Amino acid sequence: MDTIKTRFAPSPTGYLHIGGARTALFNYVYAKHNGGKFVLRIEDTDFERSEKIFEEDIIESLRWMSIISDEEILHQSERLNIYNSYVEKLLKEGRAYYCFCSKDLLEEDRNKLTAENKKPMYVGRCRELKPGEEMLKTPHVIRFKVERGTGSATFFKDLIRNQIISIENKEIDDFVIVREDGIPTYNFAVVIDDALSGITHVLRGDDHVSNTPKQIMLYNALGFKVPEFAHVSMILGSDGKRLSKRHGATSVIQYKKEGFLPEALVNYLIRLGWSHGNDEILSLDEIIKFFDLKNISKSAAIFNTEKLLWLNSHYIKSKDPFALISLINDISEDSQARLNEDVKTAALVDSLKSRSKTLVELRQKLDFFLNKTVEYNAGVINEFNFNQNDAAFLQVFKDFIISLDDDIFIDGKNLEGLKVSIESIKNAFNDFLSQNGWTMKEKAMIIRLAFTGEKVSPPIYEMIFSLGKERCTERIEAFLGFLSGIKN
């Protein structure tokens, strides 16, 4: 048996969307599971809509998900003369013919057939034509001559359904294989490329099932070995309709920008339509290890952002804070300050990572720390009836901060040291509270508000550590000032 080889062949007419990403993933893990090869091919024969930036986006998005081509990436636009030689062959053997019907005429035919409630197909006007030299100088396309024997059908076994799908030839048009501009169409180029590059298994979207018989005819006419086919169901939007921009982010790059980790997207996408028992959390390596076409679902799946967010928060939680800092910096806008890769930032990131579903959200929660000063909001603060006693507490608390041992506030990247520091702050603070007969519960909120201006914040100890003595005392004073302002 041949070594298994799969491919992902997108057209660079848009950013890589999650449906394509899932197809690429299926191809990649199937090849890898079987010790085979995965290749990428750019189907850029639609010159009108293909753009280089989309191609770059596709490659970069796949690379981000760790999906990398095992061979040089092919471009159909560079293989035009290869296709030509095969067209000649078909023409010579009478398996293809020139068609001079104008687009208007075809349109007319189609309308007529549709009006009669018939399938709009090419009527075969030029099928038996023997054009001379002069005629060939006029605009024409080349069509494949589909065998018309009564009852003739084309079939293939779909590996996902594990079932033969058969389509009668009368349902299939004499489809165009070379356009008027001499560029081959998808159905033609794809067959030649797959055959020539030795693709053994074609895993693609459900939307290609009706193309498959056409392609099989071409494989046979060209004398190529027909590969195996597996058609994966599509991803639908929350309303059960085909996924589109209406459903929010659809491109891989958008998910990256919104703070998703590639592990989460990969895990989500593979579980959308494939399963391994009750396993939910799967690394790429595990997916490759367990992957089997038998476990791919036949039905379409609705994309569910909630579950993706859950997986993303899972992977965020499992990461080292310094790794998170650099991931956040990677996706930060130019206008945003870069996070320092120091233990002060790491302390907060570490406590915030279980509170964030995306990297973007995590970064937002760091705003209070990144900003020079705090904006206090009377509305929020008035929800708590602070009085003179609270102001007095803050004064004492400030003294407590100042009294803290300077050795606690370490620098560098020492996470072990961080644990010790947090423990020291915790112990000192608890002593401070109990000596005065106070509890954490009754004092936490005012401290939180003083440090951040918000009702929600990272834990107090981490904030004391990360802000440091000076910024803590500054904020306490600023808050005290604000409090006296709203009292008057």
Next chain:
RNA sequence: GGCCCCAUAGUCUAGCGGUUAGGACGUUGCCCUCUCACGGCAGUAACACGGGUUCGAAUCCCGUUGGGGCUGCCA
């Protein structure tokens, strides 16, 4: 319209002739707790419908309904 495909909770799924129909997301309640989270525990909710086949069908067959795809000189 024609052709093809699909059908277990709101969502993703396990199941492959005999199960109290399992897991996960979400959601609800409780516990933990300095806020918010995390975590733990508990609850919630499904075999689209109708016929067969069979001692027995979520599982096999047929039909209905519903959904999706294709019906381009796009891929």
